[in-house]
Amino acid sequence: MLHVHDLKFSRGREFILQVADWRASPGHVQAVLGTNGAGKSTFLKLLCGEEAPTGGDIRLHGQRLQDWSALERARHLGVLPQASSLSFAFSAEEVVSLGLTPLNTGWRNAQHTVRAVMRATDCAHLAKKPYPRLSGGERQRIHLARVLVQLSQAEHAPVLLLDEPTSAQDLGQQHRMLELASGLAREHNYAVVAILHDLNLTLRHTTHCLHLDAGRSVAQGAPQEVLSSDSIAKYWGYNAQLMRTADGALVVA
Ligand SMILES: Nc1ncnc2c1ncn2[C@@H]1O[C@H](COP(=O)(O)OP(=O)(O)OP(=O)(O)O)[C@@H](O)[C@H]1O
Numbered sequence: 001m002l003h004v005h006d007l008k009f010s011r012g013r014e015f016i017l018q019v020a021d022w023r024a025s026p027g028h029v030q031a032v033l034g035t036n037g038a039g040k041s042t043f044l045k046l047l048c049g050e051e052a053p054t055g056g057d058i059r060l061h062g063q064r065l066q067d068w069s070a071l072e073r074a075r076h077l078g079v080l081p082q083a084s085s086l087s088f089a090f091s092a093e094e095v096v097s098l099g100l101t102p103l104n105t106g107w108r109n110a111q112h113t114v115r116a117v118m119r120a121t122d123c124a125h126l127a128k129k130p131y132p133r134l135s136g137g138e139r140q141r142i143h144l145a146r147v148l149v150q151l152s153q154a155e156h157a158p159v160l161l162l163d164e165p166t167s168a169q170d171l172g173q174q175h176r177m178l179e180l181a182s183g184l185a186r187e188h189n190y191a192v193v194a195i196l197h198d199l200n201l202t203l204r205h206t207t208h209c210l211h212l213d214a215g216r217s218v219a220q221g222a223p224q225e226v227l228s229s230d231s232i233a234k235y236w237g238y239n240a241q242l243m244r245t246a247d248g249a250l251v252v253a
Helices: 040-047 068-078 093-102 109-119 136-150 171-188 198-207 229-236
Strands: 002-011 014-024 027-035 054-058 077-080 159-163 191-195 208-213 216-221 241-243 250-252
Touching: 002 040, 014 040, 014 191, 014 208, 014 216, 027 040, 027 171, 027 198, 040 077, 040 159, 040 191, 040 208, 068 077, 093 109, 093 136, 109 136, 136 159, 136 171, 159 171, 171 191, 171 198, 198 250, 208 229, 229 250
Parallel strands: 027 191, 027 208, 077 159, 159 191
Antiparallel strands: 002 014, 002 054, 208 216, 241 250
């Protein structure tokens, strides 16, 4: 569980973000929503310790984030940044294996974990390919696989933070990636937090959402409750309709 209390962040005198009370709980897939510049990536950087709050506190499993050792934190909290790149001529499999760094695991277990995670992220066929020759979407899945390897030996519920994880994925991969995230939450007790711009993916795959606007939390709750034609018009400046499909799913059209 990741718990944010009275969180404040500014750069010099410029206000950037304020979130009074928010949590990411095991078993939930939570979307962070908002327009460009709303503060979503900054929020994720604070949650993973890349930025330090100017006020308030963030607790991972009850302990302040800054009190965790870097190694222990890496075993319980993983982040897929918006853009990752490597210039080494590593193979895809070697990049995924970088996720083993904080783990104490024997060679045989390590190989098993890397292969299983590469299958789950639809990367198995890329294993021997040099990383620089992968497409943008393939690289994004390789980095997701690396983070999942990193979390594979967590003793407490792992927290998986994803910054626009589907941005480089084709339609099928977008859904498969979020289905994988839902499965990790449901079956392995992960707390998943994903910045998403696609409101239909949000409605279909997430259980909760935090809506940020100009650095402030304007709504939290189930996406079906938070999103409405009115809120989309007000915050995104787009006249959309929310409709039910034949199978009862809510979609933005
Ligand atoms: N390194 C930085 N230095 C100064 N200001 C920054 C920096 N990074 C972000 N900001 C500012 O902080 C605010 C929030 O930025 P952030 O990247 O968190 O937005 P976002 O919601 O993730 O946007 P997007 O959807 O475009 O990725 C913006 O006003 C942005 O200009």
